Every structure is written in structure tokens, then in C-alpha cells.
Amino acid sequence: MTRTTYTLNRTGTYRYDIPATGEMNVPARIFTDEIGVQDLTKAESGEWSALQQLVNVACLPGIRKAALAMADIHPGYGFPIGGIGAFHPNEGVISVAGVGFDINCGVRSLRTLLTRSDVAGKEDRLADKLFEHVPAGLGSTGELRLDQTEIDKVLLQGASYAVGLGYGTPDDLGFIESSGKLDGADPSAVSQTAKKRQMRQVGTLGSGNHYVEVQYVDEIFDESAAEAYGLQPGQITIMLHTGSRALGHQIGTDYLKTLEQASKKYNIPIRERELVCAPINSPEGKAYYSAVMAGANCAFANRQVLTHLIREAFQDALGTPPEDVETLYEIAHNTVKFEQHEVDGEMNDLLVHRKGATRAFGPGRSEIPGRYRHVGQPVLVGGTMGTSSYILRGTDFGMAETFGSALHGAGRAMSRRAAKKQYPAKQVVDRMKQLGITVRAHGKHAISEEAPGAYKDIESVIDIMHGSGIVQKVARLKPLVCLKG
Template sequence: MDLARFEQVSEVEWRIAPFGKMRVPAVIFADAALVREMDDKVYEQLTNVATLPGIVQAAYAMPDAHWGYGFPIGGVAAFDADDGGVVSAGGVGFDISCGVRTLHTGLAADDIAPLKQRLADRLFARIPAGVGSTGELRLDAPEMDAMLRGGARWAVDRGYGSAADLERIEEHGCMAGAEPDKVSEHAKRRQRDEIGTLGSGNHYLELQEVVEIYDPQAADRFRLRQGEVVVSIHCGSRGLGHQIGTEFLKQMVIAAPGHGIALPDRELACAPIKSALGQAYLGAMRAAINCALANRQVVTHLAREVFADVFPGTHLTLIYDVSHNTCKLEPHTVDGRTRRLYVHRKGATRAFGPGHPALPGDLRDIGQPVLIGGSMGTASYILVGTEAGMARAFASACHGAGRAMSRHQATRQWRGRALVDELASQGVLIRSPSLRGVAEEAPGAYKDVSAVVEAADHAGLARKVAKLKPLVCIKG
């Protein structure tokens, strides 16, 4: 994008003053190079979001923002229900509550080295990944509803993990206000046997080595030690979330004129929070959040089984679990006044600072771990929420690298087998059911995650704690 289209507030903050039907300004947090590389569609989509009823303060884009559906991916916007505010299915996205969790293993990279191949093969065999894969659980109707209401807590109650895990998950592992009866039969049908599966695309389970520590105090509290290995899991609400997104998007498009909402773009489909449709979506979306939390909890259990078998005596403890595609009701201070806002984070991570009451007791004084997933074969980062970040973009940070190149281009440029071999020569073992899928996810098809993280740190959205390098990647 042309930088001349922005008012530069600082090296990492770019503002678009309201024009046309915009109700609030639009703000991008990124350095000049990242903004320049962003698609013009980000500008268009962000200024469109700023026109929606009840939007508060500004429409924000994170350093990894790219062209999404209505909302840019990497977009953050908050709405006030009392001010005619809306909830948008596109503003949450199809993969509701897609997110990342990271587990501490206590093993050194050197301990893992001799057994790396075996570990990769065992994890790949144990964790269902890719198109058409199914989990071991098959949920009947009452069990489906219990899962949608209970989230990770449902999984723990059935023996997948322990109560200690729940403390390290947003919403303590269970999103309140979920309404399984607002989730269609089609959505439930898509989910029947998908609990405990990774999915495909950019979803993965990775073994990563802590290679750099930036903030020793926070790293110590998160139990991150140089040279040690962690396990990171990136997946979401699977078919159920996708189906909910699809169905409500359509209903919101059709109902918009009746709600008196003129959409600049159909993809921006939304409904007033206080309308029946808005409430139904929130109920269904919260059920999908629980579905994602349950899913990551079950996948975690499978990874623990493999580790217990290969390294008897190890226990994987959860460092934290973050969600990327959500709309959550949170109190935020705006112009000195505390307001309860519906914060949409589409491809953005919640980043609560120290002292936030939603954080578990043992992390409250340091801040929330913010887990940033890299693309296959590249680095990941762990950041921590800051006091300053609370006032920046409703306590939000980036979520990953963001694509720089379409899948189409990627398959023309890379071959899956060659990539797997090349990464192996760099010490990264890839296991995937699809070589074409590997080519589409080539590291070169993504932006430089380090630049994104640097910009997030620089902009004060969150603070860098540690850098992780992949050792093994099970790709969906």
C-alpha cells in the first residue's frame, strides 16, 4: 500500500482519519515495510469495518494483516451493544476459535535428538491430520451438546487431561453462554467424528526448541528455558465452526436490510447484538469456541500419550492456550470510562496485561502469554501482554506470519517432496498426508514472522519473551 494514504502517528502506527461513512478512524500497527507490502484490500476492508454501527474507538489492523473476508485477517474491532453495535460472522471468520497452545516438556533438544525420527513417526501415526481424517470419538446428540457447553472442561471430565490444564486456557477452558441448540444439525453432522483431529491447511503440531530468550523474567515464569523443547498445537473448531460461519453469514446478509444495515460489502454481513439473530450467532459461536477448546484438549492428550511412551516419566504441562478468531464481551476503558464491549478478533490474539482478573492467579502479576505461530519450518514466538497494550487495540496482538503469496503461486514455485527434503537437511522433520499441501504451505509463501513480531513488540501490543525453532512438524 502507498504510505501516502496514511497519517503516520509513529514508526509503527498508521492512521486513516474518518471519511465517507466511516464512524471512527482506522489504525494499522506495523512498520513502514510491512504496511507497504500489505494488499490494498486491507485498506478497503479496514475502512469498511469502520462504517459498521456501534463501532468504538477505531478499527484496528495488526502487523500481520492481510486480505480476508469483509474484515481483514489480523483485524480487531469492538462494538457497544447499547449503541446499536453489531456482531459479524465475517468478523470472527470461518474457523471459529482457531488457536495455538504450547506445552512444556522439560526435555532438552539434545535429549530428543536421537529419538526425533521415531517421535515424529509416532506423533504422525497417533494424531489424525489432513482431509478426511477422523478422531476416535464419535459423539451422539447428548454428548455433542455436552461438549459444546463444556469445552475443554468436558474433555477433562472424560479423562483427557487434568483440571490444572483448564487454568491455563482462556475462559478457564469453558466459554460461558454457549447455546448448542443454536448450532444447526448440519454443523453437528460435520463434527460428529472430528474431535481430536488437526484439520488441514496451516494447522499443525510442532516440537520446537527454545532458541532465544528476550525477557528472562517472563520466560522463567512461563517455564521457558534455552535449549528446551516445547510442543505447540495449532488447530480450531473444525467442521462445526466452518458450518456455523457459513450459515450465519448467509442469514446476516439476508437479514441486514431488515435490521436497517446498509452493507458496503456483503462479506461484512452482521446483525445488531441485541437482535434475535445476533444473539443466536453469539450462542452458536460460543459453542464453537468450546468445540475448539475441546479439540485442542483431546489432541493434547494424544500427544501426551506418545511422549509418555517414548520418554517415560515426562509430563507435558500446558503453558497457555490462545484463540485467534473470536468475538468476546470484555470490559475496556475508553476515554476514561469502563465499557462492556464485544471485541472481534479476526486472526488476532488476546493479549491481557499484568493484573487482569481473567488471568490465572500464578500469571496475573506478569501478564498473559501471547503465542505466535510461525509457518511450517519457520520460527514461532512467545510474547507477553503488557499494561500499555491494554489501551492500544483492546488488548490484542498479531497471530502469525500471514501469507505473502497465494496457494496457487506457491504450488507453481515449490514441490512438496523437495521441500520436505530441504527442511530435513535443516533439521526440521515434516510429516504430512499430502505433498501438495506441503507445497501450498511452503515457508517462502509466508511473510517473515520475525518482522511481524518485531513490529508488534515495537508498537507496544505485546512484549517479546522467547523465540522457538521447529524440530518436528506434523502438518494437517
């Protein structure tokens, strides 16, 4: 990989650019603050550099306006996490690294009719029931056993497949990005290996940073948007974070090889091997796109099944009727999609990659559910088990600046190994208990690796994004119960 030293120039409020020089087709643009700039340039000399990764994205053919990164930027593989790249449909490329191996990983937020007093004193029971109902952690399997015919239906139908089996209701579908089903999925573009890996995994949470968290609304910042989203102070909400499980991982693995060959075939200059790509209109590019759409539908189905299991856990623990737990919204942060955006005064179809970045459409866009359209799309940002999460809203400014994209989380600040050393699990659990947060986890190091101190300060990251104008704060959520994989 080519490594060099970069200077970040301040070009706007919380906006910094590396100008397009050399092989860069567009600037590399990061929304952060002075501290973020210092961190990024310090990390640049290290083994893995998020800045270098963003510059590499800026060099890809057909990229438009800028290679973008949000305040939660940190090193990934190929693309930085928090990275966005929008490409011209004829001149541009599609990249495995721009989506990641956990295709359509995302967050669903559920709002309930419960308040803090309904849960007070019952946190342990709720945590135990979530632990019992939601398959989580390495080696767990779902209650569904799907053969290949059924897997193909999942890949075509997405969340509606799960609803058809009785997992949740049709009302959920209207509040999922793309209604829980992306067009253009082709099960034949997905390998048998990928399908076989998934046969036991629909309806499982996974591990790592995936979680189910019971939260309460701590503060409302935007009354009008909060009213549209159905949020009130003290209300219990639930956040679910997971993706397409093994099927998505295998699609990424399979197409990494396909696109590596395609990069050579079409003479695409590749600055990092993980950043291999294919022209969007090439047979290889089209096949990968069809497979990603299928993988995305699998993730939609997975979160739909898990939503049902969460409702069961609430009913079991607190007697909450399932209809009292409504889908507020679901949004993905590992995606590639065709969208219409304005560039140089003209509306264009662009292929937008978001790797660890969330779609954040402003008011009026037809893709937003009617109930929310006048205030903008809900943007769901998960924090850590010990800190706040946020519900934000998309803005017109974000549409113009970032192709309607925003951050997806706090962003890791510390490696998993370092976190394991610094934060013994018992110490973390005890600290969480002091804060009134009940934690359950499967993996022996899950709690240490996901300790709040391993992440950037969510409040600061959110303030940057709010201050930039790309998104606006609607509500802050605080954790009560957290289930980790």
C-alpha cells in the same frame, strides 16, 4: 464492493491511520512498518484488498476507537486477517466475518521437562508417532464417536468435557483462555447439520495451516516473564494449532444467511456481502453469539483431546510421562467476546471481534492465570515449519491501544497456488532436513502451500509488534519436528 485509494498517515511508532472520512465511523489503524505500508498500498489495487476490508469494518455501526489491524494483516473475507473490531454493546453489531468460519481457532503451547539432547537423533521416531497418534488431514476422523446428546455436552462444557473422558487433566484447564469454557453457549442455536458434521471430528487436527510442532527454546528475551511461564533455554515445547472443525464451519455458513437477512431487516449499510451483521441485542445477533460460544467450546474440547494424543505420542516415542508435558497456555485468534476496556477514560463492556488476532492482556487482568498475572498474558505466535515461533507477553500499552490484542502469526505473503508452483514439496522437505527440521504431512500439497517462503518474515513482524509496545518478546522457539494436516 466500493474501491478507492487510501493514504496511510504515520501517527505513532509503527502506527499508521486512514483517517475517518465519509462513511467511516472511526479511523482504520494498522501497526506495521514502511515496507508493510508499501505492500498494503500495492495490494490495494489487486482483486482483494486488506485495506479496503479494514475501511469497511471502520464503517460498521457502534465500532469504538478504531478498526485495528496487526502487522500480520492480509486479505481475508469481510474482515482482514489480523483485524480487530470492538463494538458498543447497545449500538454495535456482531459479524460472522469478524470471527471467521473456523470459530475459536487457536494455539496451545505445551512445555516439557525435556531438552534438545533428549530428542536429538529421535526426531524421525517422534514425527512418526505424532503422525500415528494425531488424526490429521482431509478425511481423517477422531477416535471419539459422539451422538447428538454428547455433542451438546461438548458445546456446553468445552475442554472440561474432554477432561471428563480422560483426555488430559483438570490442571490443563486453568491455563486455557476462559478456562476452556465460554458461558452463554446454547446448543439449540446450533443446527443439526453442524452437529452431524462434527460427530467424527472431535479430536482431529484438520488441514491447511493447522499443525503440531515440536520446538525448542532458542532464546529468552525477558527473564522474569520466562520464569513465570516456566521456560528455559534449550527446553522442548510443543505448539498445537487447530480450531472447531466442521461444527464451526457450519455455524458460520448457517449464520451468514441469518445475518444477511438481519442486515436488511435492521437497515445496516453493508459495503461487502461477506460483512453482513446484526445488532448485538437483536434476536439474530443473540442467537449467533450463543452459537459462537458453543462453537468456541467445541474448539476448546478439540484441542484438549489433541493435547492428550500428543502426550501419548511422546510417551510412545520417547517414554515421556504424560505429566511431564504441561499446558503452558492456550489462546484463540478467531473470536468474539464481551470484555471490559477503557475508552475515553471510562471502563466499558465491549464486544471484541478478533479475526486472526490474539487476545494479549496486560499485567493484572483477572482473566490471566494467577501464575502469569504479574507479567501479563502469554501471547502465542506460530511461525512456519522452517522459521521461529514466539511467546510474547501482553502489556498495559496494548490494553490502551488495541483492546489488549496482538498478532496471531507471520501472515501469508503468497497465495497457495503460487506457493505450490514455487516450492515443490520435495525441495521444501530437503531444505527442512538441512535445517534439522523433520516434516510429515498428509495432503499432497500441504508442504508446498505452507512453505516458509509463502509467509511474511516472522522476525520482522515480531520486531514491529515488540517495537510498537503492544506486546513484548519473551522467548523465541525454533522448530524440530512438524506435523501438517
